[in-house]
Amino acid sequence: MPSLWIKNARVIDPAAKRDAVGDIFVVDGKFVASLSAAAKKRAKQIDARGLVACPGLVDIHVHFREPGQTHKETIGTGSRAAAAGGFTTVVMMPNTSPVADNAGTIQLMKDVVARDAVVRVYPTGCITAGMKGQTLAPIGSLKRAGVVAITDDGDCVQSNDLMRRAVEYAKMFDLPVMDHCQDHSMTQGAVMNEGVMSTRLGLRGWPNAAEDLIVARNVILSEYTGAHIHLQHISSKFSVDIIRRAKQRGARISAEASPHHIALTDDLLAGYDTHLKMNPPLRTEEDRVALIDGLRDGTLDIIATDHAPHTDYEKDKEFDYAPNGIIGLETALPVTLDVLVRQNKFKLPFVIDLMTRRPAKLMNLPGGTLAVGTDADICLFDPAEKWRYDSKAGFSKSSNSPWSSQTLTGRVKTTIVAGKIVFTDGKIVAR
């Protein structure tokens, strides 16, 4: 493998608090401090003038639908979408068919990753058997099989006692427990945020309180047991407040926000567009601003996409009947840059940190750094390039994105995993 010499990039490495124009050197797939003059001549050179070079992005919340729902996405196609979005590490959710509640399914996933994935893909296992919320999944066995966390994402363990036992048990293995916070009893048949819009549109509402209650539940259980609980796709203002106060007490709570929840609000639903239907739903401007404030002050730790592919014909339905979710890997960076940096004046290194070092650290994963000696996973992007996103021409097998046909600012130019280019010039580089 040739060495790599990335020249004149704006190098942003949050782990080293580095933000300066300079070079990056890679030998045998790992970062090195420098190359000799001779080595430089032999190296593959990338002219990165005008580009930002940062650690490959890390997304700890994606749905790759394999096994069992591969009409929507596969590990192969999902990993390509990740690469195109600048992500070099992703963590898959276990709500596949069958669900990943056993070592066999995890092993299958790992085998497919080894065969098909173009970026690093880690599995999670279920909290409960069958994801039914009744009894514990074989968590120890799942840990041995290689899961990086457990979650019933898509669902939410409703029994507080079972959740308490699950986080206590998972603590033995240092396994984070990720939770999709939703009280089902309050959200039967709900398809959008409960509020002025849902009232106007005649759609059944999903009240903030249904998320807030489970966020509070998880904070209490985390503090009671000392276990790390990671709260997925926070969408509600009061949830941010609960998390803020929990962190002030030193609770082992972490939380994520998605690009769509910080960018979009429920008043966009007037046209009943199913590409705006997801769970948790888009909420009000007050909620959106609270999420951004939460990211700013560290209450919310990271950005995660909740990349949720569904086929056109599945989404092309009456709003009530369409499945929840949108894809997000290929638009996460420009959308996040737009909301946080351009509109809300976050500093770019801070935003890169939200998408690299912090998510890797939360899940105890390698990556999210440009440190010498570590694997050379790199994202090169042009923060100013405008481009028209066509979700049908993207790398995901599905195209359910509200940003399709829109002009985005900020484009990934090259994605490198272990020193090898996997995506460049708009194309995936063959394995």
Next chain:
Amino acid sequence: MSWTRRHLITVEELSLAEIEQIHATASAFKRTLNRSVKKVPALRGKTIVNLFLEPSTRTRMAFDMAAKRLSADVISLDGASSSTTKGETLRDTAENIQALQADMIVIRHAAAGSPLYLSKILDIPVINAGDGSHEHPTQGLLDTFTMVEHLGSLKGRKVVILGDILFSRVARSNIHALTKMGAAVTLVGPSTLVPAWFTAMGVSVSHDLKSALADAEVVMLLRIQHERQAAGLFPSLGEYTGMFGLNKARADWLSPKAIIMHPGPINRGVEIDSELADGDRSVILEQVTNGIAVRMAVLYLCAGGQPQLVTPVE
């Protein structure tokens, strides 16, 4: 003014002028209903498909009547006996209907947003006959038509809508029409069924029947809708009737010339006393008759009919 819309999806998007135009056209058609030959040739040769994917008595028959009075051919497709029971999607159902050369489709559906969805994928006019809890535009139009017949201008008039508002498409369509026409609308019912969110639509919300009904000139009752609500929104029908049912004593709080309305079907003895439903302040059956004229107007206008050919020149 000439009518330019092909679809009737919501009252919300209509201007006051458009509402008045529908009312004026309906008036003209209403006069034809009293003749011995009730048909007009306006839509002769056109085929209208009624796609009713939810139960209906009045609306379906009224659309059927209206289309036939306009000399159109009507085909009714009932959800329960259609291939939607085999899992055929709404899109496929509608595209098939269009491929079968229907000229217009009237749709009632349990899912809000369905008529809007169809209007985007079909080339033929789409008429909303009720989409989930969202809107029932022809009902809102015929209700306000009826109110105007009795009260004249609705500007500043006190109108009360009483009952299960949260799940009511009739309430929403009426709210839009009435606020555009300048009426002062108060929604009344249990707080679980009449949340404060509605005030954003330009109406007042009250849970006190006595003060709400005082001097009201119109009280529109809504049925407690079993098929739409989850359990737990109020303890029992008995408690509802005890607190919010319109009985003779409570009807005395109304303005002397007030009219009592209901879109139907009525739960006698629940939201309204049986006697009151049949009493002389009730205009419930007039609403039904007006429904034919209003639907004739809507079908005619959306099919490209020119209102000035129907309404008499002043």
